Amino acid sequence: MPDLAIIAAGLGDAFSPVNLSMAFAGVVLGQFVGAVPGIGPVIVMAIAVPFTFTFEPLAAIAFLVGISKGGNVGGAIPAVLINAPGTPDAAATALDGYPMARAGKPLKAMKLALYSSVSGDTFSDILLITVSAPLALVALRMGPVEVVCLMIFALSIITGLVGDSLGKGVAAAAFGLLCAMVGLDPEHASPRLEFGHFELDNGLSLPGVAISMLVTSEIIYQLATRSATAAAVPLPATRGDDDARLSRAEFWRCRFTLLRGGAIGATIGAVPGIGSSAAAFLSYASAKHASRKRRAKPGAAHEPPLPDFGKGNPHGIAATESANSAVVGANLIPLLTLGLPGNVGAALIISALLIQGIQPGPLLFAEQGRLIYGLFGLMLAANAANLIVGQFGMRLWVLVVRAPASVIFASSLLLCFVGVYSATGDIFGIKVMLLFSFIGVFMRFFGFSVVAFIIAFILGPRFELSLSQALTITNRDPMALLAHPVGIAFLLLALAAVYVFGFRRHAAQS
Amino acid sequence: MKTSLKTFIAALALFALGAGNAAAQWKPDGPIRLLIGFGAGGSTDTIGRIIAKRVQENTGWKVIAENKPGAGGVAMSRLLVQAKPDGRTIGMAVTEAIAINLVQRGDKLNFKVDSFDYIGTVGVAAVGLLAAADAPFDDIAGMIAHAKKTGNLTVGFNGKGPELITRALANVGGAPIRPVPTKSGGEVIQNLLGGHIDAGYAAGPQVKYIKNGDIKLIAPLTRDRHSYSPGTKTLVEQGFDFAIEPYFYLAAPKGLPRKARKALVREIGRVIDSGEVAEVIRNSMNTDIKNLGPKGTLDQMKRSLRSNDALLQAAK
Numbered sequence: 001m002p003d004l005a006i007i008a009a010g011l012g013d014a015f016s017p018v019n020l021s022m023a024f025a026g027v028v029l030g031q032f033v034g035a036v037p038g039i040g041p042v043i044v045m046a047i048a049v050p051f052t053f054t055f056e057p058l059a060a061i062a063f064l065v066g067i068s069k070g071g072n073v074g075g076a077i078p079a080v081l082i083n084a085p086g087t088p089d090a091a092a093t094a095l096d097g098y099p100m101a102r103a104g105k106p107l108k109a110m111k112l113a114l115y116s117s118v119s120g121d122t123f124s125d126i127l128l129i130t131v132s133a134p135l136a137l138v139a140l141r142m143g144p145v146e147v148v149c150l151m152i153f154a155l156s157i158i159t160g161l162v163g164d165s166l167g168k169g170v171a172a173a174a175f176g177l178l179c180a181m182v183g184l185d186p187e188h189a190s191p192r193l194e195f196g197h198f199e200l201d202n203g204l205s206l207p208g209v210a211i212s213m214l215v216t217s218e219i220i221y222q223l224a225t226r227s228a229t230a231a232a233v234p235l236p237a238t239r240g241d242d243d244a245r246l247s248r249a250e251f252w253r254c255r256f257t258l259l260r261g262g263a264i265g266a267t268i269g270a271v272p273g274i275g276s277s278a279a280a281f282l283s284y285a286s287a288k289h290a291s292r293k294r295r296a297k298p299g300a301a302h303e304p305p306l307p308d309f310g311k312g313n314p315h316g317i318a319a320t321e322s323a324n325s326a327v328v329g330a331n332l333i334p335l336l337t338l339g340l341p342g343n344v345g346a347a348l349i350i351s352a353l354l355i356q357g358i359q360p361g362p363l364l365f366a367e368q369g370r371l372i373y374g375l376f377g378l379m380l381a382a383n384a385a386n387l388i389v390g391q392f393g394m395r396l397w398v399l400v401v402r403a404p405a406s407v408i409f410a411s412s413l414l415l416c417f418v419g420v421y422s423a424t425g426d427i428f429g430i431k432v433m434l435l436f437s438f439i440g441v442f443m444r445f446f447g448f449s450v451v452a453f454i455i456a457f458i459l460g461p462r463f464e465l466s467l468s469q470a471l472t473i474t475n476r477d478p479m480a481l482l483a484h485p486v487g488i489a490f491l492l493l494a495l496a497a498v499y500v501f502g503f504r505r506h507a508a509q510s
Numbered sequence: 511m512k513t514s515l516k517t518f519i520a521a522l523a524l525f526a527l528g529a530g531n532a533a534a535q536w537k538p539d540g541p542i543r544l545l546i547g548f549g550a551g552g553s554t555d556t557i558g559r560i561i562a563k564r565v566q567e568n569t570g571w572k573v574i575a576e577n578k579p580g581a582g583g584v585a586m587s588r589l590l591v592q593a594k595p596d597g598r599t600i601g602m603a604v605t606e607a608i609a610i611n612l613v614q615r616g617d618k619l620n621f622k623v624d625s626f627d628y629i630g631t632v633g634v635a636a637v638g639l640l641a642a643a644d645a646p647f648d649d650i651a652g653m654i655a656h657a658k659k660t661g662n663l664t665v666g667f668n669g670k671g672p673e674l675i676t677r678a679l680a681n682v683g684g685a686p687i688r689p690v691p692t693k694s695g696g697e698v699i700q701n702l703l704g705g706h707i708d709a710g711y712a713a714g715p716q717v718k719y720i721k722n723g724d725i726k727l728i729a730p731l732t733r734d735r736h737s738y739s740p741g742t743k744t745l746v747e748q749g750f751d752f753a754i755e756p757y758f759y760l761a762a763p764k765g766l767p768r769k770a771r772k773a774l775v776r777e778i779g780r781v782i783d784s785g786e787v788a789e790v791i792r793n794s795m796n797t798d799i800k801n802l803g804p805k806g807t808l809d810q811m812k813r814s815l816r817s818n819d820a821l822l823q824a825a826k
Contacts (some may be wrong), residue, residue, distance in 0.1 A: 202549075
């Protein structure tokens with residue numbers, strides 16, 4: 001049982017003006033770079049880490065956590081406004097956020113995204129604060145075999161969910177996995193699909209591919225299919241109150257979706273290496289499934305009908321944003337208790353802790369209790385800061401996207417180039433980006449989901465590594481699977497997902 | 511802003527004193543690029559960025575750290591060897607990763623060990639072979655015996671060297687010992703704690719767990735024993751003549767002007783010896799400062815080439 005005096009002292013540290021302003025500054029910076037297409041919060045955190053050495057430990061971590069949390073909220077803004085997610089985590093948000101904005105309710109969509117994001121984040125922070133130690137033990141039991149099965153489940157959901165057909169979804173995901181194989185293979189480090197380019201040893205750069213697929217190809221597609229002098233986001237001249245306000249009742253209707261999203265995000269976040277994009281899609285799938293059930297129930301008729309999923313359904317936004325934000329807090333569970341980062345952002349937080357002489361791991365809570373509770377206090381404060389900054393930020397961004405498309409899209413493209421160059425440190429990254437922009441435009445024209453591609457591409461390296469680990473551990477004996485009941489359960493769920501999203505949906509359409 | 515102010519003050523102080531140190535004798539005619547052979551957030555990146563920041567503060571030279579990740583520092587070295595040897599481009603990498611690449615595919619690389627002017631080393635990573643505290647073996651011989659008994663002993667690794675050591679031990683011991691690839695020492699420890707693998711390698715993060723009693727050290731892979739577990743014999747001492755000594759080193763392309771070289775060696779050495787870098791590497795990697803100097807670094811690179819060559823033969 002933690003000592004109350006330590007908790008009180010930690011919270012006292014958290015609410016000191018210096019630490020609060022560091023968290024606030026981090027959130028402002030994070031929301032800004034998250035919302036600007038091309039420059040993600042990760043690169044900004046990487047630049048900030050060495051500077052944090054001169055700060056007090058708590059202030060340093062507060063700043064970095066603030067950037068990470070702010071970036072998560074910010075990434076949803078371009079996803080909603082111009083269908084170009086600032087970070088891959090927000091890709092699922094665009095599915096319903098963008099149609100809602102096109103329907104003349106961009107502020108409402110962004111507000112819903114903001115509130116859902118902060119709810120999911122707070123939910124997982126509370127989990128982290130209260131039950132991180134037992135959760136970490138559960139996460140330890142997730143070995144390579146279980147992780148492979150979980151990823152198969154996640155991929156089967158995602159391919160079935162996006163795009164017009166299961167076949168095209170599978171094709172896009174398979175192409176993503178193929179692209180993820182470029183570079184040195186994880187087992188023997190022999191080069192694959194490099195065609196003589198040693199720059200590809202570490203694979204196609206994630207920022208280059210993600211930004212080109214999600215942002216630049218969308219921009220090129222939009223420029224090719226509509227007038228460049230029109231406003232980037234066509235908004236009705238007189239917008240009713242319906243856009244500016246998100247009523248309490250509207251938000252309350254999403255409560256179960258939010259809870260489910262928070263739970264999915266927190267679970268995925270507690271297992272290192274899977275990440276928020278997959279969490280967002282799993283949550284989206286479960287919300288879609290739940291809404292179908294709800295509609296089938298008698299007595300649901302008295303509620304006003306909502307748009308379909310993919311056409312601006314608020315549950316779609318609530319599900320994805322609550323889940324991808326819940327990953328952020330839960331990611332700190334393996335980080336703090338085991339010293340294992342769940343993603344690059346968490347890895348940067350570890351390196352900031354390490355240079356301060358704080359080793360994350362099983363002894364952290366005993367040795368640095370005060371610091372940890374200070375951090376927890378600041379995480380909650382950063383969530384509040386996210387709410388406040390978001391209120392002002394979204395109004396600003398709505399004004400920005402009223403500018404002509406030619407201005408918005410041209411400057412976004414420029415920022416994408418700068419972002420990719422700074423993230424990869426190389427002109428080669430730009431070449432990769434250009435190539436994949438064209439592939440992305442092609443995929444959009446022919447109805448292949450770029451999202452299925454990018455998720456498979458992100459999960460690919462981890463999937464391959466875990467698969468290779470699992471094969472060695474089980475000594476390539478299929479019967480050894482029987483010792484992994486959790487893995488078997490995930491595989492069965494994957495089969496069910498293929499049935500529900502593939503065959504049944506196909507039958508329903510025809 | 512704080513840093514640029516500090517830099518400004520430092521530069522002002524130097525100017526005012528007409529300082530008779532290296533900065534006055536040699537000055538780069540523009541910013542110095544420090545190419546870091548690994549991605550953002552790792553230990554090499556952290557150490558490199560701190561060195562860049564401190565050199566800049568001490569001398570007033572502008573030093574920009576850039577990540578050039580890829581193939582364990584090879585991508586960076588390929589760029590470094592093409593840079594002009596004017597002291598304005600230096601690189602940072604790890605000896606073992608470069609050596610194994612030179613041994614395995616040296617004919618395809620555009621550099622050799624003597625393509626660089628070495629500046630020095632920062633320290634050597636405390637890489638060791640580990641097992642969970644309740645594993646039924648305490649040394650390599652016991653591990654080999656256990657592998658023969660169970661028929662499949664899995665060893666988590668990250669990097670080519672430890673993988674080769676695993677294969678070499680399997681060959682020498684004639685036992686079914688199989689390497690399992692992982693992304694980091696932290697992942698190895700997670701899998702050890704979760705009981706998913708039988709043994710594994712890490713270079714630093716194991717220390718806390720060993721003190722805590724969850725993990726035990728089976729053998730250090732370095733030639734010296736590790737300070738946190740002085741009773742554990744190294745792999746060489748246990749009768750297996752393989753070693754891995756990953757030194758973090760700094761180098762410039764061959765042919766630096768003498769003045770530039772002297773200034774860089776002195777200023778970077780000064781920063782490495784300052785308490786800050788020592789603190790950072792002790793905190794992040796549980797190891798101590800060890801600067802071998804220009805000549806010592808070259809010798810270490812050559813030794814590393816020889817031992818990797820031997821290891822590759824033994825692992826076949």
